[in-house]
Amino acid sequence: MPIYETLSDRLTVVLDIGAAYTKFGFSGEYAPRCIIRSEVRCKKTNQVRRIFDFKDEQDLYDLLVDFIHTLYFKYALFSPKDKPIVVVESLLSPTLFRETLAKVLFVHYEISMMLIVPSHLVSLSTLGAETALVLDVGYIEAVAIPVCFGLPVIHAWQALPLGAQAIHNNLRTLLSSENTGINQLPETVIEDIKVRCCFVTKQKRAEQFNLAKPDITFAPEVKYPIGGSDIITISGKVREKVYEILYDEDNDHLSLSTMILDAILKVDMHLRNQLAENILLIGGSVMAPGFKARLKDELHKQLKYERYKKLRIKTFKFHSPPCKENYAAWLGGGIYGATEVLGMKALTREKYFLENRLPDWPNMRDNRTL
Amino acid sequence: MSYIVSPDVVKYACTCGLLKPISCLYFCRYCCELRCGFCVCHEVDSHFCGKCCENLPSSEARLKKNRCGNCYICPCCQQELSTRIGSKGPSNPEDPKSTPKKMYYLSCLYCRWSSRDVGIPDQGAATGGWPERENVHANRLQEVIEGYKAFITAQRQQKEREKKKQRGKFISYTDRTGVTAAALRKRIGLPAEVPNTYYRNRPKPPEVAIAREEVEDFPEDLLTKALNLMEITTIDQRLLQPDLQPTTVDKLFPIHKQLSIKRSLRCRSCEHNVSKPEYNPNSVKFKIQLFAYYHIPEVRIVTVEPLRAGKTAELILKFTNPTQHQTVITFLPLDLTDKGGDGDREVVGETQSLNLPEKQPPSLGGQPSSLLSLSSRQPSITIKPRPIRQATNCSIAIPGSKVILPPRDDAAEYDDSGETHNIQDDTKLVVWRKSNKAFVKLAVTPDDGLELNTEIVAGFTMQHIYTNTIATTVENKEPDRHDHNVRVFLSLGNLVGSE
Numbered sequence: 001m002p003i004y005e006t007l008s009d010r011l012t013v014v015l016d017i018g019a020a021y022t023k024f025g026f027s028g029e030y031a032p033r034c035i036i037r038s039e040v041r042c043k044k045t046n047q048v049r050r051i052f053d054f055k056d057e058q059d060l061y062d063l064l065v066d067f068i069h070t071l072y073f074k075y076a077l078f079s080p081k082d083k084p085i086v087v088v089e090s091l092l093s094p095t096l097f098r099e100t101l102a103k104v105l106f107v108h109y110e111i112s113m114m115l116i117v118p119s120h121l122v123s124l125s126t127l128g129a130e131t132a133l134v135l136d137v138g139y140i141e142a143v144a145i146p147v148c149f150g151l152p153v154i155h156a157w158q159a160l161p162l163g164a165q166a167i168h169n170n171l172r173t174l175l176s177s178e179n180t181g182i183n184q185l186p187e188t189v190i191e192d193i194k195v196r197c198c199f200v201t202k203q204k205r206a207e208q209f210n211l212a213k214p215d216i217t218f219a220p221e222v223k224y225p226i227g228g229s230d231i232i233t234i235s236g237k238v239r240e241k242v243y244e245i246l247y248d249e250d251n252d253h254l255s256l257s258t259m260i261l262d263a264i265l266k267v268d269m270h271l272r273n274q275l276a277e278n279i280l281l282i283g284g285s286v287m288a289p290g291f292k293a294r295l296k297d298e299l300h301k302q303l304k305y306e307r308y309k310k311l312r313i314k315t316f317k318f319h320s321p322p323c324k325e326n327y328a329a330w331l332g333g334g335i336y337g338a339t340e341v342l343g344m345k346a347l348t349r350e351k352y353f354l355e356n357r358l359p360d361w362p363n364m365r366d367n368r369t370l
Numbered sequence: 371m372s373y374i375v376s377p378d379v380v381k382y383a384c385t386c387g388l389l390k391p392i393s394c395l396y397f398c399r400y401c402c403e404l405r406c407g408f409c410v411c412h413e414v415d416s417h418f419c420g421k422c423c424e425n426l427p428s429s430e431a432r433l434k435k436n437r438c439g440n441c442y443i444c445p446c447c448q449q450e451l452s453t454r455i456g457s458k459g460p461s462n463p464e465d466p467k468s469t470p471k472k473m474y475y476l477s478c479l480y481c482r483w484s485s486r487d488v489g490i491p492d493q494g495a496a497t498g499g500w501p502e503r504e505n506v507h508a509n510r511l512q513e514v515i516e517g518y519k520a521f522i523t524a525q526r527q528q529k530e531r532e533k534k535k536q537r538g539k540f541i542s543y544t545d546r547t548g549v550t551a552a553a554l555r556k557r558i559g560l561p562a563e564v565p566n567t568y569y570r571n572r573p574k575p576p577e578v579a580i581a582r583e584e585v586e587d588f589p590e591d592l593l594t595k596a597l598n599l600m601e602i603t604t605i606d607q608r609l610l611q612p613d614l615q616p617t618t619v620d621k622l623f624p625i626h627k628q629l630s631i632k633r634s635l636r637c638r639s640c641e642h643n644v645s646k647p648e649y650n651p652n653s654v655k656f657k658i659q660l661f662a663y664y665h666i667p668e669v670r671i672v673t674v675e676p677l678r679a680g681k682t683a684e685l686i687l688k689f690t691n692p693t694q695h696q697t698v699i700t701f702l703p704l705d706l707t708d709k710g711g712d713g714d715r716e717v718v719g720e721t722q723s724l725n726l727p728e729k730q731p732p733s734l735g736g737q738p739s740s741l742l743s744l745s746s747r748q749p750s751i752t753i754k755p756r757p758i759r760q761a762t763n764c765s766i767a768i769p770g771s772k773v774i775l776p777p778r779d780d781a782a783e784y785d786d787s788g789e790t791h792n793i794q795d796d797t798k799l800v801v802w803r804k805s806n807k808a809f810v811k812l813a814v815t816p817d818d819g820l821e822l823n824t825e826i827v828a829g830f831t832m833q834h835i836y837t838n839t840i841a842t843t844v845e846n847k848e849p850d851r852h853d854h855n856v857r858v859f860l861s862l863g864n865l866v867g868s869e
């Protein structure tokens with residue numbers, strides 16, 4: 001019996017390790033079993049360490065061993081040995097990270113086979129679509145990659161350090177100007193303030209922010225309790241302004257909206273309108289209230305500029321995936337993992353030890369149709 | 371037993387190269403090697419609910435998505451919810467004599483959240499019937515998954531057919547590299563208009579979702595209404611229910627409690643268990659517990675004189691023999707290059723250039739019964755030990771004489787007669803002994819030129835005679851005794867200034 005026929009009733013783990021949050025669950029299920037912070041508690045110092053703050057390869061190996069142990073024995077509750085895994089990964093994931101992860105999975109946890117799928121591509125499977133522009137706003141960066149007929153157009157990719165990390169830093173700065181002791185607050189508190197109090201404001205209001213005398217009343221302020229004794233004030237101005245860094249153009253006139261348009265510009269003429277009418281937004285940061293409405297307004301605003309007039313785009317259309325955006329890529333991996341692709345394309349343990357290398361996306365030899 | 375949690379001043383080097391206190395180490399009696407949580411293979415042994423202690427077979431646990439059907443946790447604070455009796459109205463309003471009917475609701479005793487807060491009706495039965503919520507996208511997702519499955523299966527069958535057709539024929543360059551012309555067209559951004567049979571015959575992928583121009587409207591409320599923080603969920607509360615991620619507290623619903631597991635640990639070299647718990651969740655005992663604490667002499671620091679750079683200080687260590695057999699301790703200088711055991715075994719190291727070990731799957735003969743059920747199990751890969759990273763900055767004068775440790779005798783603890791086993795000790799080395807314990811005096815010298823307050827670490831190799839009772843076969847009545855070396859590291863405290 002071919003191996004892929006026995007796989008269908010096997011439990012296949014789907015893993016998406018993000019810079020801030022890790023999505024973990026089983027293929028064929030509609031949502032991940034858990035979304036947890038990508039961090040482990042160091043046994044020696046008892047301090048919480050982020051996986052992506054690793055010092056060197058050995059350090060990353062040890063962090064991943066601890067982290068994956070937690071995933072399997074606290075959440076999945078089954079032994080990883082001789083079981084397959086689907087890893088969802090960004091096309092821009094650093095080589096050191098992907099190779100160390102493969103080493104941990106194959107050598108330490110002795111998994112039977114691993115299928116690495118690119119996050120931008122597999123997110124599309126949640127829509128059943130083959131062509132779309134995918135914008136992933138994660139923790140460290142925002143990455144836009146057009147996918148045409150099931151293949152990521154890698155040369156058109158756009159990335160900017162506009163993600164949750166930048167928002168958190170901005171929030172800290174804004175709060176510090178009105179309160180004291182903000183710099184001592186851990187990032188989890190900053191994140192909580194962002195998630196519960198802040199939102200993406202409307203374009204018309206944002207235009208007023210830069211005027212000398214803004215003609216608007218800011219949203220009501222929020223009293224936010226810190227540690228049960230202190231209270232800090234989060235003014236309406238902070239609540240509205242914190243997300244503006246995503247849309248303010250930097251010195252090179254780059255922002256979230258220009259990323260999308262620049263990515264479309266790099267694709268063949270025939271496909272441009274189709275991409276503009278198939279935009280998929282994924283990543284935790286796009287779930288902020290008002291995010292999508294604002295992005296749409298910004299895109300239309302950019303169209304008026306000379307740089308994008310030649311695109312001749314009239315409308316932008318957005319997909320709403322059948323899930324929460326922060327696990328859309330995971331869900332895509334889960335859909336792939338439920339099919340026979342696993343048996344056909346996965347890297348087996350035997351092959352891993354034989355070839356001692358991983359398939360790489362830009363590598364033609366490995367880039368067969370997924 | 372406070373030393374288990376206290377700072378680890380005495381560490382043993384595990385075979386894998388990590389340093390651990392003896393309470394964290396295992397001793398595989400089959401390999402005669404130390405093992406630790408890092409270098410053994412962890413396996414899930416049994417699933418159980420930590421609240422109601424129900425044991426679930428793994429297939430049932432999988433079906434229930436690793437959650438207990440009866441126990442719930444609080445969606446606010448993750449504590450366990452208790453079932454409470456609510457209203458007690460008569461079951462039949464017309465007949466006041468009918469027995470009162472109990473109604474139940476769930477309540478958190480920790481944060482006062484209750485199922486009534488979110489409008490879940492009270493239930494007539496204490497054991498549940500609580501409403502379960504389905505993923506709102508379930509139908510669409512089912513369709514997508516089924517569609518992809520069929521699509522990929524057809525693709526594979528098509529490829530197999532093509533392979534059969536092409537067999538023996540000339541293989542074109544593009545096929546050999548795995549890039550079909552159609553794929554190449556796509557790669558360079560051309561539309562795949564190729565009227566290829568491959569594309570015509572494939573089944574339809576799931577219906578494509580329609581993108582819309584309209585997006586979620588900006589929530590105007592945010593600009594005018596004051597925000598009540600108590601109504602907004604935190605990110606942790608949201609992520610507790612990944613498919614729903616409720617943003618307001620009125621959408622928090624009780625969550626089935628996640629199951630716990632018992633783990634067994636298996637030596638990766640010989641596939642024997644070094645730890646296996648009893649199946650019953652109420653039992654904290656083990657079927658197999660090869661803890662190093664029961665097999666390797668324990669070293670503890672008793673006293674150490676103040677340490678000064680270049681000056682010799684007196685160190686008193688206590689050695690305890692935990693086994694039922696007499697042992698002899700020999701001191702050897704620390705050898706960090708020593709790779710320990712596993713020498714003749716194929717190992718996978720940093721380079722990973724070696725093939726998988728060609729071990730045979732466990733056969734029925736001569737294997738412990740615990741392996742019989744695991745016929746599909748592949749043999750483990752042995753990982754090359756790491757070099758020990760701990761540096762020492764203090765020398766120990768290695769004594770020439772040996773220390774004999776009598777076997778452990780639980781009764782001797784209550785014996786004050788001071789019976790001495792008639793051991794001829796080197797009095798310069800052994801300062802005091804009682805039953806299976808001995809106090810040993812050593813001279814340590816911190817390296818010259820160390821700065822004040824430097825942490826002083828010394829190390830030595832402890833050779834002890836290990837009596838293996840497992841290897842004793844019927845024809846060989848003599849227990850197998852042989853030397854076993856353990857590298858021990860002592861954190862002796864910080865360097866102090868001159869007198």
Ligand SMILES: [Zn+2]
Pocket residue numbers: 384385386387388404405406407408409410
């Ligand atoms: Zn070890």
Ligand SMILES: [Zn+2]
Pocket residue numbers: 419420421422423424438439440441627
């Ligand atoms: Zn239970």
Ligand SMILES: [Zn+2]
Pocket residue numbers: 444445446447448449478479480481482483
């Ligand atoms: Zn609670």
Ligand SMILES: [Zn+2]
Pocket residue numbers: 398399400401402637638639640641642
């Ligand atoms: Zn062993």
